[in-house]
Amino acid sequence: MTVHPRHRHTPANPIRRMGALALACLLSVGVFLHFEPVAATADQTRAVLATGLSQSTGALVDPAGRVWVSDRIAGFCRVSQPAPPAVGAIETATCLGGTLSGAGAGPTRAGAPAFFDPTAGAVGSGDELALIPDFSTGSAEVTRARWNAESRTFRFQNELTLLDGDIRPRAVSIGDDGHAYVIFQRARAVVRIVDPAESQPGVETVAYVTAPAPVAIAAAGVTSGGRVTVYVAETTGLRSFSAPPAGNLSSVAPATSYAVGVPSALLYDTAAKVLYVGKAQATSAGQDVITRVATNTGQIESGWATGYSRIGGLGLREGKLMVADDVGLLGATSPTGTGSLYILGQSTAQIVSGPTAADGSLAVDPAITNDSTPTFTVSAAPGSSLECALYRNGQTPVWADCSGRTFTPGVAQADGTYTFAVRVAGTGVPVTRAFTIDTVSPAAPTIGAPAEGQLVGRQVPLDVLAESGTSLFCAIDSAEASAYAVCASGDVLTFVTDGNHVLRIKAVDHAGNVSPISQVGFRVDTAGPSLAITVPAANGETLSASPTFEFSSTSTDVAGFRCRLDTQDLSPCTSPQSYTGLAGGPHVFEVEVADQSGNRTVGTRTFSVAVADTTAPVVTASPAGGQYPAGQQITLTSNEPAGIYYTRDGTAPSTSSTRYTGPITLTADFTLRFIGIDSAGNSSAPVAQTYTLAVVTVLPKHDFTGDDRADVLARDAGGLLWLYPGNGSGGWLARWQVGSGWNSMSAILSPGDFNGDRYSDVLARDGNGVLWLYPGDGSGGWLARSEVASGFNPMTAILSPYDFNGDGHADVLARDSGGLLWLYPGTGTGAVLARSAAGSGWNVMTTILSPGDFNGDGRSDVLARDTGGVLWLYPGNGTGGWRARSQAGSGWNVMTAILSPGDFNGDGRSDVLARASDGVLWLYPGNGTGGWLARKQVGSGWNGMTAIL
Structure with a gap:
């Protein structure tokens, strides 16, 4: 749930006092005066409450007296409370938010929390809240977690969205006016949540801090003017302001307050009228301190508590200060598990x-x-x-x-x-x-069942009425204390001996007081009634689909019969019992007879029903006929065991046709016809489904800058690699250098996205024949390279035909010195699978490249220039092979470099770039059907480049 921030709610009771427990859990502050510090009289003893914390920002105490902390990794969690001398740790099962698996909903990065009890006189009633700000990236939320009295934990209730945007609420404090005050890491506003327990609390901006990124806030008591004093820890020092009344939407600027340096954490103890100020400026362990300010006198005790490293948050438990300190923050990296929670002034008793x-x-x-x-x-x-x-x-x-x-x-x-x-x-x-x-014994329990003198069977439910909150103990036939065992109303008493018995029951309350003993006498009869099934006379018979069953009992105290067939529920019945419309196969009939004492006897008959099968199977194709990409798997299934037969050549299917044994792969257009025949010989009517190959345009993706326009990479004679960003309409943006030392590579090519991260990558072969992947970062740079394969030295040409075999992954083609062309299928994760031959006689070609889909059939193609300067188009068939080649041009032997960056002019068709011997770079726009539009010059001076891709 997200509560809309712009709905203001005027509280019915604008001043709401906090209970003693709530005050012990808040981060709140005092008055506006400026005093100079004096030296502390003594350091404070401390004890460790918990270890293993990660950058904790504060702590509070729940209605059960347990400590909860805000932790960067774990979220908002309860701390365990082991017996001394062991120390506590985060109980991960209680965590809300954070980044641990299995945690409940809550803040991703928990800030300084606050505790709020709207009914302070009823501690633990279940209306208490923990308010936890979430200062993770993109957040504008404060989590509300409600106290659950049964589980004794906080449970996620909802989130309050305070303002728009990535403002990251940092800390919350509750004032004596019953409202919550919030600061933000990325906003200068100080926000008040009016009546934070309401379903739709009001949200008001009451002040603007003077410096960005405040780190702590504390709301103090109500002044003589009826206003709450709010302290804010800014990067320039401690500042404070008097909050306007609820409903007054004016805002103020905090003024300079006590001279305590630059705080990292604040907490106000309302009962003691003391403001605690923590620091986080140490450069080595043990140098940070806590200053205590007596707000009623203005005395400042600098270094009131010493020996801390980086104080991240404060809390209060039973009037004692809790301090979250993290020595790991002194290092250069963000620590995990190096923080501790201390309590000061802890008694040794x-x-x-x-x-x-x-x-x-x-x-x-x-x-x-x-x-x-x-x-x-x-x-x-x-x-x-x-x-x-x-x-x-x-x-x-x-x-x-x-x-x-x-x-x-x-x-x-x-x-x-x-x-x-x-x-x-x-x-x-x-x-x-x-x-x-409590020394008052509970009243004697009242036994409702078994009743005095009652005749019962082998089992009898226990019915007892006793005082609320007591536990029951029962004994059968013995008055010895050792004979009593725990029991409860609703338990079932089971007897194995017939005759008279005595049940004694006593109630024990929570304090251990024992009630007078209640007892009843009764008689047990464990013998079940007789039962005979006469029709059918034996198990295993074959009956009709409408069988009749006859049964009887010779016992004189029969209370009734119940029957069922197979898995039906037992229901009252009489003999004879008939059924109709039974399915063929095995069945079980069961009859139960009960006597007046509740004893029961059960009898069964197993039988079979023979029903002729005249229903043909239903065969279904998945997916249904339609247009799909090459490689689509088609499965045939039957609703009952059956043989499935199919054809793909237009003929009618029969038992002589191909029997279905596994998925059918779509490699070309066809109509699939199929039937199913079950074990009874029933044949389904033939079904036809037509499948066609989907046309998918395959274009190279040479977008290295993330702007969705084709780019070009070029290496100069010095080994520098330059990026020439395309402008999307056949021209260029300003080039920049993206690498050096690339003259050690004997081949460079771009396969588009080779590792599946949606960014264009580069493959390069070094002098040892190792093929390396240089993943692009989508903004003109590179991620760490990784080895793809080795042994590429014998290859005289290496190119990427993009997805050549129709599996959706970019592939590699390579020609060896014997003129064989090899296909290395890509995995889509930056590696290749086992190679396969894709052609021979390719050593007559002086240049081989791939423009992707050049003829508009949705499959990746290859262009190759022979020694006579003729340019040939080799259309791919979409599954790793070829269709008939055709001539695409002549006179191309004047070109010293030929490449395809994809759609360079933005018309949706793949294009070719070619460098002439004079260094002029020409654009040959493709027409989408294997031919060309008029060429145009797009550059000059390119003869200084040793590789263009």
């Missing part, structure tokens, strides 16, 4: 386990327990003193020494929600765990 359950074991879920005096185990660095506190939500913690590494409250606690906290004594940086005490 840890909660190892707890709370315990009432039986002394650890609670299955640490979030809830039935123990009113739960025990917690904690840890810290050896020698550290610890303090612990257990308190209700909203209460002030009362700290007590727990240096013994365990804590148990001295008195029983009432049911309710609590927080357990531990900290290194005196640091004031606690680690907490929220949990609930």
Whole structure:
């Protein structure tokens, strides 16, 4: 989904406050004042949250407390949270966008993200959003990913298109006004997304930065005037502005703000009223710093945190700063997997386990327990003193020494929600765990089935009603605790012994509280009813297409019969059961009898139906008759096993005709007639399909500049290669040099597109007989060359007839010293297949070239000049052979070079260029039917060229 950017929506509630969790996830900023920096009092301790990142631009925390990062390769992903001392890594299964295979929809290149909760009082309700800008090439989008409470992950919702063009949104920040603020890598506008959770949010331009390509943005709290202060990290330093109210479409220019140098990342902590500024200017590891600005006092702490290499983004988790740093960015190449995510001021205290359950074991879920005096185990660095506190939500913690590494409250606690906290004594940086005490047992479950005193069969569905959120445990015939196993309403109980049984069920809630036990007594009868199929009396009989089946049971408690034929569903029936219209072949009849206890007995009869086959097969040709290129494969198929016979000479097909065994290749026009005969002797009526060869004009493609006009390459005596671009109407544009050192090549030719990339290429033979491919780049240059073949030294002429064998790929013809002409079919990927002979006696020719389709029959042709100066046209037959030659001219022995660049004058017909002995270059326009139009001069001074192609 793309939301149109020019629809403004006026929010019903223009000021929307953010919850504590949302504030911990945002990149937001503070006020407009200018202060000089002071030295930081101390560096900050840090711990590694994740490694293996690639140029991360920021992080946020989801409603479940898990960290998500924007990563250049992986996209927007959650970070794993292993037990210490292991560190996290990207969980690729959660990724949105990026370039990894299997990722969900999302930004191709994720920018600095922001978290938005439209209902801050209902954390984890599922309306929370992650806004992730996409600053990949061509993008103008911000991705909206919605929190999924069931999977506990963000899921792609849609994209917001903000402005037109390739503007590349770089960073998003949420202000205290409930709106999102966005900067762009390739636009100077600062855009506000009004009410970003709405289906059609408004988009407003509120400011224009003073320098291009800003890298970070942070929206701070609301000022006394009711406006949000927005900070922008520009290439000239930190600037800020006061955003106009929503709906006010005026825009401002940010003013110079705090003197913190040139930032690379920004984050505003609303609770602490602190602006964090990251740098990315280091030239060696450990030189970049983080500056902290107290916006309520204006104090600037330069170098508040040090030891970073290239800071790409920031985030906030539980009031602690997260820093994305990438030492790999110090190198000359873009790194992959060299980045890390740190958290600063991380307490060294840890909660190892707890709370315990009432039986002394650890609670299955640490979030809830039935123990009113739960025990917690904690840890810290050896020698550290610890303090612990257990308190209700909203209460002030009362700290007590727990240096013994365990804590148990001295008195029983009432049911309710609590927080357990531990900290290194005196640091004031606690680690907490929220949990609930619940000591109330659930009500006894109600058993609906089996009922008290009920007679049941071998299997009976369990029907139980219990309190929501509880788990059920069942025991059969035993009251021992070890006999209980997990069960659920809807389970099927299976019995193997008849007689009386007792079912006991208890419910256990999430805290481990156990309900009173419910029980029922019932009787089991596992014996199935009797069943006899009397007609037909045995399996394997041959019956008519309308058979009848008879069956019965001698049991006294029969509840009913069900029947089916073959794969039909069972349905109620009575004896006799009849069917009509059965197809010939094998069948299975099945009958089931059930008693009042639900026990069932099944009987079957296998039989066959003999039905005469009088239906002829249907034979289909694919493709149907029509016009197709040479080499088209035609297949014949039948709707049933049958022999297929066909002719191509106009005669009627019969069993004496050619039997079809595989695809028929189209090499010439013909009418295909065919029949099918099945094993019963049924013959289909003859079908005729007419096929004709499609006429495809084959012209050389000597377009080296990508302008769709034929060009010419020429090598001078110094080995320089020059490109003469054609103007499309028989003239030239300015030439330029495209190579040097080409005098080492003994043959140069252009086959058009030889490697399948749609650009014209060049083939050249060196002094060792190796044939090289020089791929064109479509703009007058070359890509890296590659070897095509070797052993071409004996060849006295090499040319490309383009697609000579009709397979759609450019080919090569070469004449050896004995006058044999060889065809080297091209693969279409820059190589050749095994060669085959294409002619003999060609050593009487002084020049051989190919103009492509010269006579208008859609097949590639060859022109050759003999020793008498006569020019001959050798028309190709489209499959690698020839049609009868004809004379195309005389007196051509005055020409020192003859070539064809294709359609040089733009009339859609292949032309020829020829250089006379005086250096004059002549254009001989082809007339499209094997002849010529009037020639004209197109150049002079060409006798300095040693090769023209």
